[in-house]
Amino acid sequence: MADPTRQPDRRRELPDRLPRPDALSFTLYVAVAAFVIWCFQAAEMSVSTFIEGVPSMGRLVSEMFPPAFGRMDSIGATMLETFQMAVVGTVLGVALSIPFAVMAARNQTPNRAVYYLARGVITFVRTVPDLIWAIFFVITVGLGPFAGVLALTVDTLGFCARFFAESMEEADPGPQEALTALGARRSGIVLGAVLPAAMPSMVATSLFALEKATRSSVVLGLVGAGGIGIELKAAMDMFDYNEAATIILSIFALVVLVERTSAALRARLI
Amino acid sequence: MSVQPAETAVVPGARAPGTAASPGAPHRSEQLTVRGLRKRYGAKEADVLQDVAFVLREGESLAVIGANGSGKSTMLRCCLRLIEPDTGEIEMLGQDVMSARERSLRRLRAHVGFVFQRHNLVPRLSVLSNVLHGAQARAASPRNWFQATAPGRLRAEALACLERVGLTELAGRRSDRLSGGQSQRVAIARTLMQRPRLVFADEPAASLDPTAGEEVMELFAQLMRDEGVGVLFTCHDLDHARRYGDRVLALRQGRVMFDRAVGEVDFDGLRQLYGPVPAAERSPREVLYG
Incomplete structure (x- = not known):
């Protein structure tokens, strides 16, 4: 007699865990996988070379310790300059981003020509890396933090204007309609209804931009655009790895401080 | 009485839409x-x-x-x-x-x-700033539209509009912290500010x-x-x-x-x-x- 507690095996009736791909999807998956493998090959990835390099890595790290704090006053002053560059670049970039964002927001732009022009400028400045902008400004205004500030301003413009425009497009149309109905001008609608609605998102984006600018300002010095980067490069070039370790730790401390402060401000403001 | 089409529903003595006032009616x-x-x-x-x-x-x-x-x-x-x-x-x-x-x-x-x-107030601004927006068309400078920068004359007028809807005590509150009824009264105060x-x-x-x-x-x-x-x-x-x-x-x-x-x-x-x-x-x- 059959055991009544025993259930029949119905596994064959279960639906597939994943939908079976059709021929076209399967071909695409294989093509994407082949492309990724090809990229790995082109990047000259080699596990054996990496393993051979591990002792050198260990030697470099051991030479970095203990960090040398002898020139901490000079490194501290340069770190401060680096952060000041980041703040000024962010402030200028954010200020420039607002008019660009208004022109690049589909529901705020005066006309389509202005929209496409603003979008084009934003896309261009965003796609060119900050280091390239730094080289450009070092050539045009000379060595020093001013070139770095200009590079950071342009980089922040590309980053913020796009997100500002998107938050303006997402702003509740109700208050805008109310101001239109009472005879407000376009500037009144933007200042009175659009910017207040987009403000939380814009503040969050600006704080992200400050974090990004702080990280960028560290490397801009490598091409002579001011900041701590030039100190790091000099220390590395002179095999002064103990001082390089001090600089790297200072950079780490600054970036973490800015990120934590920015996260706390975002949580409070939004 | 059942609903009838417009052309048959015009009662004797009443005016057809878009026509002049009938004789005897007070002229407005x-x-x-x-x-x-x-x-x-x-x-x-x-x-x-x-x-x-x-x-x-x-x-x-x-x-x-x-x-x-x-x-x-x-x-x-x-x-x-x-x-x-x-x-x-x-x-x-x-x-x-x-x-x-x-x-x-x-x-x-x-x-x-x-x-x-849906009231359509600007959520993050104060009640008084929202009422001040009613003056946008006649007070063109942006400083007139916000509680923090508007001149005393306009702020007093906005407060008077709020008084008419019984909400002076909420002038400084953010408009997204109002009840539905309060929001609608602020919207009416904004309309009063227009002098419509x-x-x-x-x-x-x-x-x-x-x-x-x-x-x-x-x-x-x-x-x-x-x-x-x-x-x-x-x-x-x-x-x-x-x-x-x-x-x-x-x-x-x-x-x-x-x-x-x-x-x-x-x-x-x-x-x-x-x-x-x-x-x-x-x-x-x-x-x-x-």
């Missing part, structure tokens, strides 16, 4: 005259408004009733060209609205208050509880009594139409079913206005596809 100038207003949102869609015509006179209150989708909100927005009508004639405060360019349209809108169902000659209100009490809705409608009645402005409001509450309207305009499927004095409306017979559309009134497309 026409603040808003609409003729042949038509609107369709898409080429394949049905008309939302079809040959709508009506008149609003100075100090008069016109209640617009009709089921959801009958075209009430579209009609109000078309009158101010917040939505562009397809065809029609609109004369408001002596100006041709349809031919007005952007600048003159803005000047015209400055004289017309518009109260929305005409007020539109799109279901101003619809999102409020009965008490708050009553207070809001009472504010409109008071506005009419104190300022003598014409009020054009839409509503679903027939009791509001009866109590606060001088005339009632009924819309069904974008057409004016009747436009008559409130005393001549059989409110008990208005159920048809909110019932399903009889097949005879529906287009072949609607009959086939619903």
